[in-house]
Amino acid sequence: MPNTQITAVFYMVMSMIAYQISASFAKQLFEVLDPLTVVTLRLCFASILIFLMFRSWKIIKRLPYLRWKDLLFYSGSVCLMNVLFYASLGKLPQGIAVGLEFLGPLTLAFLSIKQKSDYIWVCLAIMGIALMIPWQDATAHNFSWLGAAFAIGAGVCWAFYIYFGQKVVRQNIGMHALTIAIVLSAMVMLPVSAVHNPEALLQTQYWKQALMIALLATAIPYALDLMALKQLSKLSYGTLSSLSPAIGAVTGMILLKEHITFYQCIALVCIMAASIGVTFRAKPEPAQ
Known part of the structure; x- marks a missing residue:
């Protein structure tokens, strides 16, 4: 496997670790602020x-010459993804919200399969996510x-974020x-x-936590995602995304002494096998 592929996987893992930590911080902030404000x-x-x-x-001078169709779809998917995920976090246990969200990239990975041998990796990832989600909380x-x-x-x-993200990185405008x-997402959400x-936005005592969430949930992971998308196909990215709930479970076990069930242990094995398999069979996404 080329070194660029290994680097791209590393970017993804670091991105998912940052995002999982930020989701916990955001969940705590929901106790004093509504999800839309956060x-x-x-x-x-x-x-x-x-x-x-x-x-x-x-980049300001180049703005009139960019392919704005892809940029607007990419921006819209970023904005809606954030709003809907935080709305779900406000109503669901974090494990279920994260697990259900991953149906998007996994479905895109499934639709992007070109070789029959790749079905096993995506199916393993789907099985792992199904076992990882704490369905018992659904009755709570x-x-x-x-x-x-x-x-x-x-x-x-x-899924749209992945699809249009690959198109956007080929415009040669980097980060x-x-x-x-x-910026477009913020301009839409602020009004x-x-x-x-309006009162919640001006509660400056919570801006420090919001700044930390912005760093961990947006600045770091999205930048790493764009770098990873330069080298990974939609199949590889979508399957590797299933590592995020697994990373969250392992982090909780190590740092918070949370218990992992027998089924979640099986899920970790399935997800790790799928991620390793799709990584080592992957080829770099050709530049266009």
């Missing part, structure tokens, strides 16, 4: 962070079918594509939140 603050702080990190003022009082619909909708947006997507709950 996602708006996250996007606003992330747009500032990313603009400065990547010195994106350099805090389960919401509306929340489940939000999570699945976020998964659909994630500036991410800046454009996050919506200002009408929905």
Whole structure:
């Protein structure tokens, strides 16, 4: 396997670790702020962070010459994915919300299969996700079918994010594509939140937590995702995404002393096998 493939997998793993940690922080912040306010603050702080990190003022002169169709679809998928996922986190246990969201990239991976031998890796990942999700929580009082619909909708947006992300990285504007997507998302969400709950936006005592979530959930993972998408196919990216719930479970076991069930142990084996299999058979995505 080429070194570029190994590097791309490393980017994905680091991205998923950051995102899983941020989801826990966001869930805690929901106790004092509504999900729409949290996602708006996250996007606003992330747009500032990313603009400065990547010195994106350099792209301003090139804006009229970009392929805006792909950029707008990419930006829209980023915005809706964030809104729907945070809405689902506000109504569902985190394990179920994360698991249902991953149906999106796994479905895209399934539809992207070109060789029959690849079905085994995607099916293993799907089986692993099914076993990893704490379905017993679905009978609890805090389960919401509306929340489940939000999570699945976020998964659909994630599939579009992967698809258009691969198109965007080929415009040769580097990380500036991410800046454009996050800034546009923040510009859409800010007036919506200002009408929905203007007082919550101005509670500056929570801005520090929102800034941390912006860094862990947007600036770091989305930048790493774009670098990974340069080298990975939709099949590889979608299958490897199933590692995220597994990473969350292992992190919880090590740091929080959370218990992993027998079925979740089997799920970890399935997901790891699928990720290793799809990684070692993968070929770099050809440049266009």
